[in-house]
Amino acid sequence: MRMTRYFLPTLREDPSEAEIISHKLLLRGGFIRKVASGIYNFLPIGFRSLKKIENIVRTEMDRAGALEILMPMVQPAELWMETGRWQAYGKELLRFKDRKEHDFCLGPTHEEIITDLVRKEVRSYRDLPLILYQIAPKFRDEIRPRFGLMRAREFIMKDAYSFDADEEGLEKSYKLMYETYQRIFKNCGLKFQAVEAHTGAIGGDVSHEFMVLAETGEDTLAICEACGYASNVELTPAILGEKYQEEPKKPLEKVYTPGVRSAKDVADYLGLPLPKITKTLIYIVEEKEPIAVVLRGDHEANEVKLEKLLGGRPFRMAREDEILNLIGAHPGFLGPKGLKMKVIADKALESYPNFVIGANEDEYHYLNANLGDTFTPDIIADIRKAAPGDLCPKCKKPLSFTKGIEVGHIFKLGTKYSSAMKATFLDKNGKEKPFIMGCYGIGVSRVLAATVEQNHDEKGIIFPWQIAPFQIALISLEKALNEEGERLYQRLLARYEVLFDDRDERPGVKFKDMDLVGIPLQIILGKNYQEKGELEIKVRKTGERIYAKPENLEETLEKIKERLLNENF
RNA sequence: CGGGGCGUAGCUCAGCCUGGUAGAGCACCGGCUUCGGGAGCCGGGGGUCGCAGGUUCAAAUCCUGUCGCCCCGACCA
Numbered sequence: 001m002r003m004t005r006y007f008l009p010t011l012r013e014d015p016s017e018a019e020i021i022s023h024k025l026l027l028r029g030g031f032i033r034k035v036a037s038g039i040y041n042f043l044p045i046g047f048r049s050l051k052k053i054e055n056i057v058r059t060e061m062d063r064a065g066a067l068e069i070l071m072p073m074v075q076p077a078e079l080w081m082e083t084g085r086w087q088a089y090g091k092e093l094l095r096f097k098d099r100k101e102h103d104f105c106l107g108p109t110h111e112e113i114i115t116d117l118v119r120k121e122v123r124s125y126r127d128l129p130l131i132l133y134q135i136a137p138k139f140r141d142e143i144r145p146r147f148g149l150m151r152a153r154e155f156i157m158k159d160a161y162s163f164d165a166d167e168e169g170l171e172k173s174y175k176l177m178y179e180t181y182q183r184i185f186k187n188c189g190l191k192f193q194a195v196e197a198h199t200g201a202i203g204g205d206v207s208h209e210f211m212v213l214a215e216t217g218e219d220t221l222a223i224c225e226a227c228g229y230a231s232n233v234e235l236t237p238a239i240l241g242e243k244y245q246e247e248p249k250k251p252l253e254k255v256y257t258p259g260v261r262s263a264k265d266v267a268d269y270l271g272l273p274l275p276k277i278t279k280t281l282i283y284i285v286e287e288k289e290p291i292a293v294v295l296r297g298d299h300e301a302n303e304v305k306l307e308k309l310l311g312g313r314p315f316r317m318a319r320e321d322e323i324l325n326l327i328g329a330h331p332g333f334l335g336p337k338g339l340k341m342k343v344i345a346d347k348a349l350e351s352y353p354n355f356v357i358g359a360n361e362d363e364y365h366y367l368n369a370n371l372g373d374t375f376t377p378d379i380i381a382d383i384r385k386a387a388p389g390d391l392c393p394k395c396k397k398p399l400s401f402t403k404g405i406e407v408g409h410i411f412k413l414g415t416k417y418s419s420a421m422k423a424t425f426l427d428k429n430g431k432e433k434p435f436i437m438g439c440y441g442i443g444v445s446r447v448l449a450a451t452v453e454q455n456h457d458e459k460g461i462i463f464p465w466q467i468a469p470f471q472i473a474l475i476s477l478e479k480a481l482n483e484e485g486e487r488l489y490q491r492l493l494a495r496y497e498v499l500f501d502d503r504d505e506r507p508g509v510k511f512k513d514m515d516l517v518g519i520p521l522q523i524i525l526g527k528n529y530q531e532k533g534e535l536e537i538k539v540r541k542t543g544e545r546i547y548a549k550p551e552n553l554e555e556t557l558e559k560i561k562e563r564l565l566n567e568n569f
Numbered sequence: 570c571g572g573g574g575c576g577u578a579g580c581u582c583a584g585c586c587u588g589g590u591a592g593a594g595c596a597c598c599g600g601c602u603u604c605g606g607g608a609g610c611c612g613g614g615g616g617u618c619g620c621a622g623g624u625u626c627a628a629a630u631c632c633u634g635u636c637g638c639c640c641c642g643a644c645c646a
Binding site: 009015037 | 570575579580581582595596603604605606607608637638639640643644645646
């Protein structure tokens with residue numbers, strides 16, 4: 001592509017609306033433009049990258065035997081009523097009426113549509129297993145869209161659905177998709193990690209998330225380098241690595257602690273280490289029942305674990321005025337002793353001698369509290385987030401923690417949708433059975449954003465070779481070399497996707513633009529060529545410059561390409 | 570839905586407090602020079618100051634309403 005013929009509006013400055021790196025760089029590089037909050041145009045170069053990702057996904061899905069289809073974005077309410085999700089799905093589901101006053105919604109996902117399709121057309125176990133997928137826009141009316149493509153309202157998703165005759169079949173389909181996802185993200189040239197994940201609203205027992213590793217990720221992953229265990233910390237069982245030193249129980253002692261509210265303040269004020277302090281959190285379950293959760297000061301509550309413990313009943317943190325009403329003390333001075341509500345203590349408090357608790361009286365704490373003596377919790381359970389120092393639940397080696405961006409999620413659905421929608425087939429014995437389903441998603445447009453989050457520097461994006469919009473940027477610096485550049489461009493097109501900067505611009509502008517959009521290799525035609533007859537190849541990622549005689553160009557490029565693909569350096 | 574911030578040229582922003590009829594840099598158009606890391610000089614085009622009311626002789630500026638965008642609202646007792 002010649003740049004004089006291309007539509008690539010780059011921005012010199014960061015747009016004021018963008019906060020995170022991928023959002024800034026995708027806007028500045030002319031990949032996307034905002035249409036409305038959480039809704040974007042993909043410009044030519046952005047769409048090219050998106051298609052690269054799509055094609056990798058498509059290739060691997062097809063290889064796995066999945067069949068590509070296309071389902072509508074507009075969906076009738078009737079199907080959603082069958083599964084009860086017309087009510088259950090919140091405001092994220094954008095609903096509207098057509099001219100005949102019939103209810104419709106924009107599809108945030110397609111379980112209902114696909115289940116309807118399959119129940120109408122598939123009758124026999126002989127037609128199973130069946131995996132169908134599509135790559136299509138989805139719409140979720142997020143409460144707070146943000147971070148550009150990372151949390152958009154309209155976005156591109158690959159969603160696949162498997163239909164099997166029995167659990168073993170589902171197991172196979174799930175495993176097949178797991179392996180397919182591994183290939184997809186590997187082929188995208190991304191550093192990623194599959195982790196055990198919590199199933200959320202969709203239900204089912206097992207699920208895995210695929211996480212692109214990046215500092216800026218919103219999820220925390222617990223990884224065991226020894227045995228390969230990996231999970232989202234939402235799910236990671238917290239196994240304390242430290243052994244508490246035995247010490248004799250000391251008598252409970254009330255101390256004056258004016259004005260200290262956070263556990264950290266209390267620790268500093270009393271001159272004790274943070275873990276010696278405990279904090280007591282008040283939750284309101286189902287808008288009526290208050291409960292207290294007691295944790296070590298350096299630990300954080302894990303609301304996913306709490307939700308499981310409460311059997312899925314809805315809960316929220318209590319407001320300050322509610323706490324004041326219930327306990328008569330302000331947050332910061334709460335403790336489990338003498339509370340008239342259910343008390344849940346975290347496991348890490350077991351056999352922990354002489355810790356500090358709030359006195360349920362403003363400006364006072366107790367020293368030397370002991371589980372069982374000072375108070376007896378109704379439940380002792382693992383309700384905290386795993387943290388550095390904790391051990392792997394499988395092999396008991398220390399866990400390490402890292403950040404990731406969720407780009408894929410695979411679930412076993414079982415018969416949740418097929419039962420609700422009476423989607424059945426006849427098995428070998430002529431018996432009617434609901435399909436056993438799985439669903440498998442990849443946020444295609446989010447992969448683009450995650451790629452940028454993982455691969456950038458102060459100059460701009462650094463695309464992995466596999467999903468770069470172009471692989472080679474050809475930069476001609478001298479007018480006198482225009483013909484030479486044209487010839488080289490034609491020659492390179494035989495093997496590569498090339499963006500040829502044939503603009504009448506100053507060198508600095510050309511370098512800045514190419515660095516910004518992140519094309520892996522730049523071939524510079526300038527004074528080096530004029531003086532020595534050598535072409536200069538700049539590797540975007542490392543900044544190194546490699547020189548090649550024109551006759552050796554392809555050979556050299558292939559070597560660098562191989563290195564980029566294999567070493568992932 | 571609450572709390573905060575912002576809407577002025579294509580982009581980044583100044584001007585608003587203290588009303589007097591709109592600016593800078595970049596981008597764009599023309600010219601000359603320049604040409605290996607976002608050039609310099611000269612000349613030019615471009616804005617109903619988000620929108621709607623109100624106050625006033627006069628509103629980008631003050632008041633009210635409205636729309637849009639961004640951030641915070643699970644870092645925690």
